[in-house]
Amino acid sequence: MSREDVFVTLNEVFRDVFDDEEITVTDKTTADDIEEWDSLEHINLLAAVEQAFSIKFNMGQVVSMKNVGEMADIIIGQIG
Amino acid sequence: MMRELTYPFDGEMILKKSKKLKRTLLEGRTDFLEKRIAVLGGSTTHDIIRILELFLLEQGIRPVFYESEYAQYWQDAMFDNPLLSDFAPELIFIHTSNRNIAKYPTSGDTNEQVDALFAEQYTHFQVMWDKLADTYHCPVIQNNFEYPFYRLLGNQEAVYVQGRIAFLNRLNEAFYQYAREHENFYIHDINYLSASYGLDRWSDPLYWHMYKYACCMQAIPAFAHNLANIIKSIFGKNKKALALDLDNTLWGGIVGDDGPENLEIGQETPMGQVYAEFQGYLKAQKDIGVMLTVNSKNEEENALAGLNHPEGVLKPDDFILIKANWEPKSQNIAQIAQELAILPDSLVFVDDNPAEREIVETQIPGAAVPAIGTPEQYIRVLDHSGFFEVTKLSEDDRKRNEMYKANVERKKQQAQFGDYQEYLRSLEMKGTIAPFAPLYIARIAQLTNKSNQFNLTTRRFTQGEIEAFAADGRYITRYGKLADKFGDNGVVSVVIGRRGGMEDIAAYRQGGQAVPEKVAQTAQDVLHIELWLMSCRVLKRDMEYAMMDSIVEACQACRIGTIMGYYYPTAKNAMVKDFYGAMGFEKTEETDTGVTIWRYVIPADYEPKNTVIVMQKESL
Numbered sequence: 001m002s003r004e005d006v007f008v009t010l011n012e013v014f015r016d017v018f019d020d021e022e023i024t025v026t027d028k029t030t031a032d033d034i035e036e037w038d039s040l041e042h043i044n045l046l047a048a049v050e051q052a053f054s055i056k057f058n059m060g061q062v063v064s065m066k067n068v069g070e071m072a073d074i075i076i077g078q079i080g
Numbered sequence: 081m082m083r084e085l086t087y088p089f090d091g092e093m094i095l096k097k098s099k100k101l102k103r104t105l106l107e108g109r110t111d112f113l114e115k116r117i118a119v120l121g122g123s124t125t126h127d128i129i130r131i132l133e134l135f136l137l138e139q140g141i142r143p144v145f146y147e148s149e150y151a152q153y154w155q156d157a158m159f160d161n162p163l164l165s166d167f168a169p170e171l172i173f174i175h176t177s178n179r180n181i182a183k184y185p186t187s188g189d190t191n192e193q194v195d196a197l198f199a200e201q202y203t204h205f206q207v208m209w210d211k212l213a214d215t216y217h218c219p220v221i222q223n224n225f226e227y228p229f230y231r232l233l234g235n236q237e238a239v240y241v242q243g244r245i246a247f248l249n250r251l252n253e254a255f256y257q258y259a260r261e262h263e264n265f266y267i268h269d270i271n272y273l274s275a276s277y278g279l280d281r282w283s284d285p286l287y288w289h290m291y292k293y294a295c296c297m298q299a300i301p302a303f304a305h306n307l308a309n310i311i312k313s314i315f316g317k318n319k320k321a322l323a324l325d326l327d328n329t330l331w332g333g334i335v336g337d338d339g340p341e342n343l344e345i346g347q348e349t350p351m352g353q354v355y356a357e358f359q360g361y362l363k364a365q366k367d368i369g370v371m372l373t374v375n376s377k378n379e380e381e382n383a384l385a386g387l388n389h390p391e392g393v394l395k396p397d398d399f400i401l402i403k404a405n406w407e408p409k410s411q412n413i414a415q416i417a418q419e420l421a422i423l424p425d426s427l428v429f430v431d432d433n434p435a436e437r438e439i440v441e442t443q444i445p446g447a448a449v450p451a452i453g454t455p456e457q458y459i460r461v462l463d464h465s466g467f468f469e470v471t472k473l474s475e476d477d478r479k480r481n482e483m484y485k486a487n488v489e490r491k492k493q494q495a496q497f498g499d500y501q502e503y504l505r506s507l508e509m510k511g512t513i514a515p516f517a518p519l520y521i522a523r524i525a526q527l528t529n530k531s532n533q534f535n536l537t538t539r540r541f542t543q544g545e546i547e548a549f550a551a552d553g554r555y556i557t558r559y560g561k562l563a564d565k566f567g568d569n570g571v572v573s574v575v576i577g578r579r580g581g582m583e584d585i586a587a588y589r590q591g592g593q594a595v596p597e598k599v600a601q602t603a604q605d606v607l608h609i610e611l612w613l614m615s616c617r618v619l620k621r622d623m624e625y626a627m628m629d630s631i632v633e634a635c636q637a638c639r640i641g642t643i644m645g646y647y648y649p650t651a652k653n654a655m656v657k658d659f660y661g662a663m664g665f666e667k668t669e670e671t672d673t674g675v676t677i678w679r680y681v682i683p684a685d686y687e688p689k690n691t692v693i694v695m696q697k698e699s700l
Contacts, residue, residue, distance in 0.1 A: 013096070016096045016097050016100075017096055017099075018099075019097075019099035019100050019103075040126045040127070043127065043287075043290075043291050043293075043297055044095055044096075044098075044127060044297070047092065047095055047096075047297040047298060048092070048095065048096040051092040051096070058286075059286050059289065059290060062286070062290055063290075
């Protein structure tokens with residue numbers, strides 16, 4: 001899966017979770033950019049991302065992830 | 081019925097699309113039952129509430145939530161809490177888990193030390209439940225404990241009293257004992273649920289350490305579904321009857337083509353065993369009050385031949401109604417509902433054929449139509465769906481099948497009588513009508529929550545509220561029981577009347593003033609009927625006349641001369657729109673929304689309206 005493909009899927013997940021068809025995420029997107037993305041929604045978001053890519057983040061990854069770019073890197077690292 | 085929320089569901093999809101699902105649910109209907117639910121958590125509850133809301137909306141309950149601050153369940157319950165008391169919860173859910181056990185035994189503890197620790201941990205919960213019951217008089221749902229995700233003593237963890245599993249088992253048993261002894265207290269069995277889900281996945285420590293969730297995120301839909309089942313059952317939203325297909329649902333094969341002797345049912349083949357086990361499961365459902373009916377495309381003769389198969393567990397006699405014909409199944413469902421005098425959305429349709437399910441699903445909104453899968457999955461799907469979630473195992477439930485069957489017998493007899501009064505007399509009906517008594521409080525509360533059709537005001541009350549009415553001198557309360565030669569129907573009618581103007585009089589007295597003659601007369605003279613309901617299983621039996629007689633008698637005894645009746649229209653109670661008119665009341669007001677107000681001045685020479693039911697006194 002290319003990095004672009006990963007972002008296509010990520011966009012779908014973000015749109016579902018935040019119920020907003022306008023969202024487009026980039027490498028630099030953080031919780032500050034999406035109004036409803038608070039610490040509680042973050043859990044739900046990660047679960048949805050895990051499901052979409054059939055992967056599981058470990059605790060170290062969850063703690064260190066700073067923006068959507070880093071999330072994509074971890075995903076690519078896991079799906080190879 | 082929303083497929084996305086019907087078991088077996090895709091939990092991860094529900095978590096992801098919850099916002100959209102909520103929107104769709106809210107657009108789907110307007111007749112929600114609003115309920116204030118307090119969630120007191122020992123761990124994070126945010127997503128539990130988010131998903132619980134969906135499953136409740138699906139059941140027609142629109143919840144308003146109070147959520148305790150993180151892990152403040154005990155403080156919220158035990159100490160003065162204006163926020164919670166202003167909220168006035170109608171149900172309290174306590175979400176605790178094994179993470180909330182303050183102290184476990186250690187391997188070096190003596191038996192006495194373990195006993196002391198057990199007493200301490202149990203008391204922590206018991207005082208809280210007592211306090212909640214005292215303060216809020218509403219149903220309380222309490223999680224039991226799931227097993228820990230590791231076992232220090234390995235396989236002996238449940239054997240040695242110092243083991244955590246042994247300790248949790250002991251606490252759980254004490255929780256169950258409390259539930260047995262307290263009417264308004266219910267266990268939410270997360271011990272079973274976590275086992276069924278898979279304990280290792282359920283208790284993934286990541287979710288505790290990262291977010292302080294007691295179970296993993298992905299388990300929350302299963303959790304919320306299970307919890308919603310208890311809540312909807314408490315609020316009277318259980319399903320009532322199963323409508324069962326026959327061929328390839330209750331047995332393998334097509335009875336009309338293969339002949340009854342070639343059906344797969346019984347111990348001879350693996351598939352036959354599966355169907356026999358399923359029939360046994362259904363028969364046990366019947367014994368806890370679920371009504372069984374058949375809805376099958378078959379010649380009736382063939383259907384009966386199949387049901388009389390010697391290896392079958394279910395016999396024709398186990399069913400209240402058998403619809404075996406070539407009509408569309410949706411039409412049969414409507415017919416079954418009508419003949420049982422229940423609403424079509426109280427039915428669960430069980431059929432192996434997705435096309436038949438589709439027809440019923442689209443034609444009968446609200447009826448449950450589970451995708452039951454393959455024969456070896458039937459039991460699990462029906463069971464985990466929780467359509468008939470048990471919260472009260474009452475004598476009435478156990479006898480329900482007989483009662484409804486007797487009803488069908490009565491209808492048959494009715495056809496043989498030319499004169500309806502003559503028919504009613506032939507039933508040899510015996511009634512008991514009396515003020516609310518402790519023995520019937522649970523049944524009365526249950527009726528207020530599940531009667532929709534013959535219900536003038538559709539006001540829902542908890543057991544606590546019913547008890548309060550019974551004890552309050554300003555209220556005249558009546559329950560009515562009805563039996564006949566076919567069987568005992570139990571409590572079938574409830575009336576609550578509020579004596580008018582007592583507050584006005586009390587205000588004058590409190591102010592030290594004499595009560596003006598006019599206020600004294602007009603205020604005291606009125607009874608406002610706040611609730612009048614009757615179970616549809618006794619429609620057209622003159623029970624409403626007997627209730628009226630009893631109310632009038634009560635009024636006469638305390639010199640009340642006028643009765644005011646109120647009708648609040650709902651989607652379901654059109655049948656009693658003109659009830660008061662038929663009872664001789666005169667309409668005094670009608671609003672744009674269809675609310676009507678009625679007045680009845682009790683004549684000096686009031687003649688009892690009931691002439692067919694013999695009234696009896698009951699010694700309690």
